[in-house]
Amino acid sequence: MSVVERQELSLPSVAAQRRKKRPGLADTWWRHVVALIGVVIALFPVAYVVSAAFNGDNSLRGSSLIPSKLTLDNFRSLFGSQRHTTGHATFQNAHYLSWFGNSMIVAGGTALLTVLLSALAAYAFSRFRFRGRRLGMLTLLLIQMFPQLLAVVAIYLIVLNTGDVFHFIGLNTLPALIIVYLGGAMGVNTWLMKGFFDTIPSELDESARVDGATPAQVFWGVVLPLAAPVLAVIGLISFISTLNEFVIASVILETQQKFTLPVGLWQFIDQKYSEHWGPFAAGVLIAAVPAALLFAFLQRYIVQGLTQGAVKG
Amino acid sequence: MIKIVLLSLVNAFGIWAAVVLVDHHKWRAFAVLVAATAAIDAIYLAKRWTLPLKFLIPGTVFLLAFQVIPVAYTINVAFTNYSTGHILSRAEAISNIEQNSLTETNNGASYSLTLMRDAKHQLVLALVDNSGHTFIGTPQGLRPIPRDKVTIKDGAIATAQGYTPLQGSELGSIDTELSAYKVPVGGGKAIEPQGFDSAVVLEPLYRFDASQNAFVRIKDGVVFRDNGRGSFVAPTGAEIEPGWKTYVGMRNFGRIIHSPLIRSPFLKVFVWTMVFATSVVFLSFALGLLLAITLNKPGLSFQRTYRALLIIPYAVPAFLALLVWQGLLNDDFGVVNRAFHISIPWLFDPNWARVSVILVSVWLTVPYFFLISLGALQSIPSELIEAAEVDGGGAWQVFRKITLPLLLVAVAPLMIASFAFNFNNFNNIYLLTGGGPALNNSPVAGATDILISYTYKIAFAAGKGQDYGLASAIAIFIFITVGTISAISFSRTRALENLA
Numbered sequence: 078m079s080v081v082e083r084q085e086l087s088l089p090s091v092a093a094q095r096r097k098k099r100p101g102l103a104d105t106w107w108r109h110v111v112a113l114i115g116v117v118i119a120l121f122p123v124a125y126v127v128s129a130a131f132n133g134d135n136s137l138r139g140s141s142l143i144p145s146k147l148t149l150d151n152f153r154s155l156f157g158s159q160r161h162t163t164g165h166a167t168f169q170n171a172h173y174l175s176w177f178g179n180s181m182i183v184a185g186g187t188a189l190l191t192v193l194l195s196a197l198a199a200y201a202f203s204r205f206r207f208r209g210r211r212l213g214m215l216t217l218l219l220i221q222m223f224p225q226l227l228a229v230v231a232i233y234l235i236v237l238n239t240g241d242v243f244h245f246i247g248l249n250t251l252p253a254l255i256i257v258y259l260g261g262a263m264g265v266n267t268w269l270m271k272g273f274f275d276t277i278p279s280e281l282d283e284s285a286r287v288d289g290a291t292p293a294q295v296f297w298g299v300v301l302p303l304a305a306p307v308l309a310v311i312g313l314i315s316f317i318s319t320l321n322e323f324v325i326a327s328v329i330l331e332t333q334q335k336f337t338l339p340v341g342l343w344q345f346i347d348q349k350y351s352e353h354w355g356p357f358a359a360g361v362l363i364a365a366v367p368a369a370l371l372f373a374f375l376q377r378y379i380v381q382g383l384t385q386g387a388v389k390g
Numbered sequence: 391m392i393k394i395v396l397l398s399l400v401n402a403f404g405i406w407a408a409v410v411l412v413d414h415h416k417w418r419a420f421a422v423l424v425a426a427t428a429a430i431d432a433i434y435l436a437k438r439w440t441l442p443l444k445f446l447i448p449g450t451v452f453l454l455a456f457q458v459i460p461v462a463y464t465i466n467v468a469f470t471n472y473s474t475g476h477i478l479s480r481a482e483a484i485s486n487i488e489q490n491s492l493t494e495t496n497n498g499a500s501y502s503l504t505l506m507r508d509a510k511h512q513l514v515l516a517l518v519d520n521s522g523h524t525f526i527g528t529p530q531g532l533r534p535i536p537r538d539k540v541t542i543k544d545g546a547i548a549t550a551q552g553y554t555p556l557q558g559s560e561l562g563s564i565d566t567e568l569s570a571y572k573v574p575v576g577g578g579k580a581i582e583p584q585g586f587d588s589a590v591v592l593e594p595l596y597r598f599d600a601s602q603n604a605f606v607r608i609k610d611g612v613v614f615r616d617n618g619r620g621s622f623v624a625p626t627g628a629e630i631e632p633g634w635k636t637y638v639g640m641r642n643f644g645r646i647i648h649s650p651l652i653r654s655p656f657l658k659v660f661v662w663t664m665v666f667a668t669s670v671v672f673l674s675f676a677l678g679l680l681l682a683i684t685l686n687k688p689g690l691s692f693q694r695t696y697r698a699l700l701i702i703p704y705a706v707p708a709f710l711a712l713l714v715w716q717g718l719l720n721d722d723f724g725v726v727n728r729a730f731h732i733s734i735p736w737l738f739d740p741n742w743a744r745v746s747v748i749l750v751s752v753w754l755t756v757p758y759f760f761l762i763s764l765g766a767l768q769s770i771p772s773e774l775i776e777a778a779e780v781d782g783g784g785a786w787q788v789f790r791k792i793t794l795p796l797l798l799v800a801v802a803p804l805m806i807a808s809f810a811f812n813f814n815n816f817n818n819i820y821l822l823t824g825g826g827p828a829l830n831n832s833p834v835a836g837a838t839d840i841l842i843s844y845t846y847k848i849a850f851a852a853g854k855g856q857d858y859g860l861a862s863a864i865a866i867f868i869f870i871t872v873g874t875i876s877a878i879s880f881s882r883t884r885a886l887e888n889l890a
Contacts, residue, residue, distance in 0.1 A: 105691075111684040112696040115677075118753070119703050122714050125725055194449035201445035213446070220457055222873045224814050226842065227865040228460035230467065230849050230858050235460065242414050243407070260456025263449040292441060293393070321709045323817050324846060339709040343821060346713060354717060361710045372705040 129358035151359035172333045173360050176341035179251060179330075180320055181367065183337055186255045188316035191262040192308050198263050199270035200296050204282065214268070221264030225257075226324045232257055233328050249331040257329065258319055266311050273307040274300060310378045313371050320368060338364050397434055401427060426451075468862035469637050471620045474855035476633045480620075483634035484598055487605065487622070489572070491630070492580060492592035501525075501581065501589040502546035505561070505568075506553040513567060515581070515589060516540070516547040516555075526550070527573035527581055527589070546587065561586055596630065605630060642863035652860070655835035655844075662744070663840040666819075667812040670751045671805050677752065678759025679797070686767045697764075704757035712821040715750045719822075740837035743823050747838050751818045755808065759801070766800040767793070806879035810872050814842045841868050 102109075133146030155173045201207075202214055225232065236257065240247015247253060281303070282295045290298065301308070323339045330336050336344070342364070346357055372379070404427035411420040433440045433447060470476075478486060501517040508514050508528075515527035516535075524547060526535045539551040549555065556564070573581040578594040596605040596614065605614040605622045614622035614630050619641070621633035645652050681700060685693055703711060718725045719736035727733055736746045770793060778788045812818070819825055825839035825847060834847050841864060849861035 105687060108684045108687055108690055109692075111680065112692075112700070115681050115684075116696060116699045119700055119757070122711065122718055122753075123702060123706070125718065126714055194452065197445045198449045201442040205442040205445075207442045210442070217453075219873070220453070220461065222876050223457075223461050223869045224842075224872075225457060225460070226814070226816060227845070227868060228457075228464045229846070230861060231460035231463035232456065234463070235456070242410055242416060242419070256452060257456045259449075259452040260460070263453050267449070293444075296445070317707060320707050321817060323709060323821065328850070339817075339821070342710075342713055346716070357713075357717070361714055365706050365710055368707045369705045376701075 126358045126361050129354055130362045132355060132358075151355040152363075154356045155359055155363070172336070172341065173356075175334050176336050176338045177364065179335060180338040180364070183251055183254050183258070183326075184316045184319040187258040187262075187319045188312045190255070190259055191266060191315040192312045194259065194262045195266035195270055195311065196301065196304070196308060197296070198267045199274050200300060202267065202271045203274035204279065204292075204300075214271075217264050217267060221261070225261050229324055229328055232325060236329055248329055249335050251335065254326060254329050254337075257325060258322070262315075266315070269311060270304070270307055273304055277303050306378050309375055313375050313379070316371065317368050393434065397431065400430060464862045464865055467858050468642055468866050469639060470635055470859050471633070471638045471641070472635050472859045472862075473857040475631055476620045476635050476859075478632060478634050480634040480636065483632050486632055487596060487630055488578065488594060488598060491595040492572075492582065493595050494590055494592055499591045503583055503587050503589040504547045504550075505556040505564070505583075505586060506547075506550060507556065508553055513556075513564065513571065514553060515571070515573060515583060516550050516553065517581070517589060518542065518546055526553070529572065529574075532573050532575050532581065638859070642859045643867075645860060646863065646867070655829070656864070658829070659835050659839050659841055659844045662838070663813060666744075666748060666751075666838075666840055667809050667815075669748050670755055670812045670815075671809045673748070673752045674755035674808075675759045675763075675801070675805060677756045678761075679763045681756070681760045682763035682767055686764060700760055701757040703754055704761070708754055709817055709821055711754060712750065712817060715746075715753075716822055719746055719750075737823050738827050740827055740829065743827055743838045747819055747822055750822055751812065751815065754818070755812075758808070759804075762801055762804055763797065766797050769800070770796050803879050806875060810876050810879070813840070813872055813875075814868065815840070816842045816846065819843045820846070 130151055131147050131149070133148045133150065202210060236246070236248055236253050240250075240253070244250075245252055246256060277300060281299055285295050285299050286292075320337075321339065322337075323343070326337045327340045327343075330340060333341070342357065342360060345360075346353060404423060408420055408423055408427075411417075411423060430447060433443050499519060501515075501519050504516040506514050506516045512528070517525040517527055517532075519525070524535050524537055524540050524542075525532050535550060540547045541549045568583050568586075571583055573589075575581055575591065578597065580592055581589050582592050583589045593608070595607060595609075597608050598604075599606050599613075602613065603616060606612070607614065607624075612624050612626075614624045614628075617623040618636075619633075619638050620636040622630045646656055647653060685696055685700075687693075716737070719727075721727060721733065721735045721738060724736065726736065735742055737743050774792055774796070775788060778792050783791065819838055819840050820843050823836070823838045825836035825843045827838075828836050834851060835844050839847070845861045845864045845868070848857050848864070850856060
């Protein structure tokens with residue numbers, strides 16, 4: 078079998094599919110049935126959230142797949158401009174916009190800095206030969222097996238004591254949360270990135286070095302641009318896992334204005350879930366947008382990354 | 391050039407922070423900061439040999455501060471009795487007991503009290519004793535004030551030279567100051583205000599005997615000795631509160647094994663953690679593989695659409711999905727019960743709650759295994775399948791003997807990684823059930839609590855008090871368990887070849 082044919086079978090491109098005859102429905106009907114059942118189960122909660130977000134009856138009791146009355150009231154209540162609030166539960170005392178903004182600041186800041194820090198370290202591990210290199214990488218792996226949230230008591234006490242002296246990184250501040258998350262920036266990410274950097278031919282750096290570039294210039298000018306896909310994927314993974322983080326955020330952040338989305342929404346529904354269902358659904362819908370968009374843009378890289386190694390799960 | 395600017399910024403920050411630390415008399419932190427800043431300068435200004443360090447330092451600083459130190463601290467705490475009632479140091483605990491174990495004496499003198507402020511606006515107690523002597527009491531002590539400098543009305547001082555009586559409106563805001571107010575009168579005794587218009591002499595319940603290194607109960611001479619575990623305890627077993635933080639060796643680990651109050655819930659939680667993580671991984675893998683096989687048919691119509699829709703649960707941030715499921719599974723108003731006209735207590739019955747957290751976790755995890763199975767299936771050379779079919783293998787046989795083994799080579803390490811992830815999947819439990827519903831024979835652990843949420847509750851849940859020592863010991867246990875699993879998985883994959 079020729080190489081070309083093999084590629085067609087293992088990686089069916091759109092063009093290859095067009096050239097082939099589509100299999101008949103008689104052979105494939107069961108595939109459609111299974112896939113459709115899967116799609117229904119996957120989308121069922123999503124459909125309910127979308128419907129509840131636009132539904133006029135914003136209690137959980139009144140929710141249904143087809144909204145009884147289409148309205149944007151739930152969204153208005155998120156942004157504090159709802160006019161007809163009588164009889165409607167709203168995020169009155171909640172601070173949805175702050176939570177959303179805080180989450181974006183914390184997750185975005187952590188993702189950017191995580192990419193930077195782990196790329197720097199991965200570059201050193203990939204390009205330099207130095208004493209303790211192997212030990213360094215193994216130590217990184219070992220330390221990372223101890224999840225940060227297991228040490229949440231210690232982290233709390235460290236931030237508490239730091240805050241006595243430096244208020245801007247004390248309890249109930251976003252910078253404190255970001256630098257705590259950066260403690261987990263290296264580890265797995267550095268490993269993934271080093272693996273990718275190793276695939277970039279070192280002849281490229283060497284020719285840049287011959288032309289007089291410093292190691293720092295090689296890093297910024299040659300390696301980083303070539304590693305853009307893996308930087309994007311690690312940034313996205315870091316963004317989403319930071320966005321999801323609940324324990325440390327709930328311990329460090331203390332007031333409503335400082336909450337991130339998981340802490341804020343969790344408290345919000347904890348009080349009177351069934352009555353807040355409408356505004357809650359609208360909040361969920363908006364909160365899901367940034368991550369879903371990033372995911373859609375980077376889907377190709379993620380699928381590649383997943384098949385190459387454990388990335389998230 | 392940029393290097394110089396950045397380095398100057400680091401130094402400027404370091405100097406500013408050093409000044410602040412000196413201001414707060416934090417000498418140890420000051421020393422660490424100066425040493426770290428100097429080391430960073432040396433590394434970045436040196437020429438050659440520090441090159442790798444220049445790239446490693448930025449991440450390492452954060453790694454040390456928020457990963458290594460917390461881990462070291464956690465290990466340290468695991469060998470202490472750090473918990474509610476054992477927060478202070480020993481010296482603090484002794485002075486705390488001496489100051490707070492005050493009790494009214496049998497023949498205790500009492501005073502009529504007027505609250506006043508002195509010229510510096512400090513709160514003082516203007517007192518009249520039973521025999522009509524007048525005093526001014528401050529936290530420094532009690533001193534007489536001559537009768538001609540005060541006026542007395544209804545047995546209490548109404549005015550006093552140099553002092554202004556508190557007005558009614560001021561009284562409302564001094565409660566906390568007043569409740570901690572003590573006028574020492576020697577012999578460990580003190581005058582304490584009782585409300586706004588009387589004060590009594592209190593004497594200590596215990597006396598610290600430095601020669602015995604123990605507390606003595608004054609009224610009956612019972613000796614409370616240091617029990618070596620952070621408390622003063624009488625022979626009868628009675629204990630003086632508060633205790634102090636001290637090292638207790640392996641005691642926290644011993645409690646997990648020996649104390650029935652901890653062992654029974656711990657074992658339940660441990661078994662459930664294993665069941666939860668295992669079933670989530672296997673069910674998700676099975677369903678993900680099923681979907682992957684279904685869609686792995688070249689030329690299948692809507693293939694891409696199906697794939698895009700099936701991975702939606704993976705694209706939504708998990709915490710949102712979990713909170714939504716909490717609403718969908720609500721037993722009164724939840725959509726699931728109403729849609730199927732059933733009334734299953736999804737989240738409020740222990741067994742149904744366990745089923746629910748597994749189902750929801752599977753819902754979240756299937757897309758991941760679907761994607762990796764699809765990738766792995768497509769990378770299996772089709773010659774192998776065709777050859778097996780030519781040799782007369784049936785579809786099932788080909789799957790069992792060819793496809794699955796090849797697939798597992800790629801997927802098994804990811805299954806182990808996923809197991810380790812779910813073993814500590816705090817969010818999937820806590821955001822859905824909060825670890826509940828409560829089990830009737832365990833005050834802390836709920837039916838769906840996994841080790842990590844159980845640990846969190848031991849450390850932070852109010853009610854039964856906070857036991858940081860025990861929580862840290864369990865955290866180390868989790869670390870060893872997950873670390874072993876991960877080590878096995880890593881040694882079986884070729885990830886370590888990366889080190890070359």
